Amino acid sequence: MLSLQRSSTFLAREQRLSSYRDLTGTYRSKRRDVSVSVRSSGGGERTTRASASASASAAAAARGIVMESTNGSVIKEVVDRKSTVGGGVQDAYGEDRATEEQLVTPWSVTVASGYSLLRDPHHNKGLGFTEKERDAHYLRGLLPPVVATQELQERKAMHNLRQYEVPLQRYMAMMDLQETNERLFYKLLIDHVEELLPIVYTPTVGEACQKYGSIFKRPQGLYISLKEKGKILEVLKNWPEKKVQVIVVTDGERILGLGDLGCQGMGIPVGKLSLYTALGGLRPSACLPITIDVGTNNEKLLKDEFYIGLRQRRARGQEYAELLEEFMSAVKQNYGEKVLIQFEDFANHNAFELLEKYSKTHLVFNDDIQGTASVVLAGIVAALKLVGGSLADQRFLFLGAGEAGTGIAELIALEMSKQTNAPLEECRKKIWLVDSKGLIVSSRVESLQHFKKPWAHEHEPVKTLLEAVQAIKPTVLIGSSGVGQTFTKEVVETMASLNKKPLILSLSNPTSQSECTAEQAYTWSEGRAIFASGSPFGPVEINRKTFLSGQANNAYIFPGLGLGLIMSGAIRVHDDMLLAASEALASQVAQENFDAGLIYPPFTNIRKISAKIAAKVAEKVYDLGLASHLPRPENLEKFAESCMYTPIYRNYR
Ligand SMILES: NC(=O)C1=CN([C@@H]2O[C@H](COP(=O)(O)OP(=O)(O)OC[C@H]3O[C@@H](n4cnc5c(N)ncnc54)[C@H](OP(=O)(O)O)[C@@H]3O)[C@@H](O)[C@H]2O)C=CC1
Ligand SMILES: CC(=O)C(=O)O
Numbered sequence: 066m067l068s069l070q071r072s073s074t075f076l077a078r079e080q081r082l083s084s085y086r087d088l089t090g091t092y093r094s095k096r097r098d099v100s101v102s103v104r105s106s107g108g109g110e111r112t113t114r115a116s117a118s119a120s121a122s123a124a125a126a127a128r129g130i131v132m133e134s135t136n137g138s139v140i141k142e143v144v145d146r147k148s149t150v151g152g153g154v155q156d157a158y159g160e161d162r163a164t165e166e167q168l169v170t171p172w173s174v175t176v177a178s179g180y181s182l183l184r185d186p187h188h189n190k191g192l193g194f195t196e197k198e199r200d201a202h203y204l205r206g207l208l209p210p211v212v213a214t215q216e217l218q219e220r221k222a223m224h225n226l227r228q229y230e231v232p233l234q235r236y237m238a239m240m241d242l243q244e245t246n247e248r249l250f251y252k253l254l255i256d257h258v259e260e261l262l263p264i265v266y267t268p269t270v271g272e273a274c275q276k277y278g279s280i281f282k283r284p285q286g287l288y289i290s291l292k293e294k295g296k297i298l299e300v301l302k303n304w305p306e307k308k309v310q311v312i313v314v315t316d317g318e319r320i321l322g323l324g325d326l327g328c329q330g331m332g333i334p335v336g337k338l339s340l341y342t343a344l345g346g347l348r349p350s351a352c353l354p355i356t357i358d359v360g361t362n363n364e365k366l367l368k369d370e371f372y373i374g375l376r377q378r379r380a381r382g383q384e385y386a387e388l389l390e391e392f393m394s395a396v397k398q399n400y401g402e403k404v405l406i407q408f409e410d411f412a413n414h415n416a417f418e419l420l421e422k423y424s425k426t427h428l429v430f431n432d433d434i435q436g437t438a439s440v441v442l443a444g445i446v447a448a449l450k451l452v453g454g455s456l457a458d459q460r461f462l463f464l465g466a467g468e469a470g471t472g473i474a475e476l477i478a479l480e481m482s483k484q485t486n487a488p489l490e491e492c493r494k495k496i497w498l499v500d501s502k503g504l505i506v507s508s509r510v511e512s513l514q515h516f517k518k519p520w521a522h523e524h525e526p527v528k529t530l531l532e533a534v535q536a537i538k539p540t541v542l543i544g545s546s547g548v549g550q551t552f553t554k555e556v557v558e559t560m561a562s563l564n565k566k567p568l569i570l571s572l573s574n575p576t577s578q579s580e581c582t583a584e585q586a587y588t589w590s591e592g593r594a595i596f597a598s599g600s601p602f603g604p605v606e607i608n609r610k611t612f613l614s615g616q617a618n619n620a621y622i623f624p625g626l627g628l629g630l631i632m633s634g635a636i637r638v639h640d641d642m643l644l645a646a647s648e649a650l651a652s653q654v655a656q657e658n659f660d661a662g663l664i665y666p667p668f669t670n671i672r673k674i675s676a677k678i679a680a681k682v683a684e685k686v687y688d689l690g691l692a693s694h695l696p697r698p699e700n701l702e703k704f705a706e707s708c709m710y711t712p713i714y715r716n717y718r
């Protein structure tokens with residue numbers, strides 16, 4: 066322990082020597098090499114001997130953004146602490162001192178070394194530790210003699226993973242890797258994104274949530290239940306990372322299309338945040354998954370002896386609102402107003418209200434309403450190249466008028482209104498929605514939930530989707546019902562009889578809830594459908610012709626959107642930022658993708674795409690005067706790229 070503290074002091078002194086303040090007050094680093102991380106008594110991570118002081122890096126540092134350079138070296142804590150939420154104060158050398166508040170936090174971690182270094186997922190490299198590192202960090206004897214490159218470790222990990230035939234086993238193996246060697250986990254995910262996305266995300270994450278009680282091993286995020294009422298700020302302080310930039314929070318009531326999974330919904334924030342890092346380049350330590358547990362109405366879970374949540378029915382009304390209010394205030398108090406909060410998989414009766422309430426006071430967005438809208442609009446705009454006509458020339462029909470359905474509908478109408486200068490009201494009239502009671506029409510308006518009311522157009526009542534397709538004659542059919550197999554053969558055939566190239570999007574997740582499969586869409590439309598789905602489908606062969614389908618999933622949007630908001634220091638989310646994200650994504654569909662019938666670019670390029678999305682979003686943030694990170698970088702795309710976390714191992718001195 067003594068040696069650890071000594072080493073911590075030494076490294077702190079090193080940092081004092083290695084960084085200096087330039088005339089603008091920005092901390093700049095003189096050194097190129099990197100060493101191990103140190104956690105201050107305030108819990109924040111420090112890395113000494115920070116990397117090169119490229120101007121983009123320094124600019125990012127001044128904004129409190131932790132950046133990584135491509136050679137795997139790291140700049141951390143070379144930041145203006147005054148602009149860094151939850152940070153300490155600086156002495157004359159610019160050295161960070163913990164605030165009084167930080168000193169009383171339970172975290173007083175020092176340099177990890179030896180046995181504990183191997184058990185610290187943030188710094189562990191397993192067999193990747195070099196001979197020198199093994200000497201310097203008390204690792205001799207704790208590892209077998211071989212020194213493996215990260216590439217070899219990656220090949221081995223992929224080989225081992227592929228031995229599992231059951232997707233849930235692969236999911237568990239990936240979670241184990243994340244918990245033992247975080248950088249290797251992200252290297253795998255980034256390098257094999259198409260293969261691993263269906264494992265760490267939909268569809269497998271859905272099954273993982275259903276069985277979360279049985280497979281739960283270690284906390285991967287924070288659980289805030291009714292038991293913590295009145296103590297949420299204290300609970301937030303139990304989380305070891307102090308410089309959180311993005312929170313994904315759920316209350317587990319509408320997990321994918323699987324319904325109320327209560328506390329076991331935790332798999333969703335964990336999965337979404339792993340994509341923030343892998344796809345959007347946010348540091349893992351900046352990401353905080355949170356599940357709010359107010360009970361569950363899932364009888365099966367309430368009776369399940371392995372259930373990990375509160376064994377009570379859901380709190381509603383004032384009790385619920387008070388817990389959420391305490392949570393939202395505590396987050397702001399602990400992390401400041403620039404922390405991004407993503408609402409995920411709340412049931413719609415809470416989702417719209419929470420968004421409406423907190424979008425005025427916090428940096429929040431609802432992924433199911435807004436992220437989904439942005440990705441689907443991008444797909445539709447791209448698809449116009451294949452189906453022909455403008456956005457305003459299309460007629461839209463949705464099955465499902467909840468968060469996803471009405472969120473997408475509204476963004477389409479907004480974009481249409483911008484393109485044509487027609488009033489929003491007029492544009493909405495081209496969009497029709499069906500819910501569990503049939504087509505939404507004006508005669509139903511009194512009994513409709515508020516978010517459905519704008520879509521209650523004049524029409525006689527229509528009961529079924531098939532009748533609605535026949536009556537409305539849509540060019541675009543969108544499934545957002547959460548119910549599988551609802552795009553029947555008759556429905557798809559009718560779409561194909563009405564359109565040369567019907568655009569059909571089965572958004573519901575996971576795969577079991579998809580409104581139809583890719584094979585059904587292509588077979589029933591005789592290969593003419595343009596099809597994309599929320600969960601991925603493999604290639605389909607019909608009459609010796611292969612059909613591919615894209616994944617219309619908000620995973621294309623939220624990582625880049627989040628990066629753009631964070632790098633510009635946005636203080637609020639605005640619809641124009643979602644439109645900007647959508648436009649950026651649509652512009653990334655290449656001719657070869659269109660030639661293959663695709664309306665989204667492949668996920669293999671997602672980090673580049675995320676940087677472009679981030680740049681467009683940040684541009685909008687600056688244009689709208691909602692940015693707090695000034696001055697605005699000249700090249701936002703390059704800046705976004707330079708901010709991205711890379712999973713390459715760092716060298717430890
Ligand atoms: N691909 C992606 O990126 C995303 C996909 N989704 C998926 O979309 C689905 C819905 O999510 P969300 O909108 O948040 O859920 P909501 O619960 O908010 O909305 C579901 C809607 O579907 C309607 N519905 C349910 N069953 C039927 C049925 N048999 N026939 C017609 N309508 C029906 C409901 O009707 P009523 O209002 O009458 O109850 C409601 O309007 C989920 O499966 C989710 O996984 C969600 C977000 C993103
Ligand atoms: C993708 C997503 O956010 C959902 O299905 O809820």
Ligand SMILES: [Mg+2]
Nearest residue numbers: 409410432433
């Ligand atoms: Mg969701």
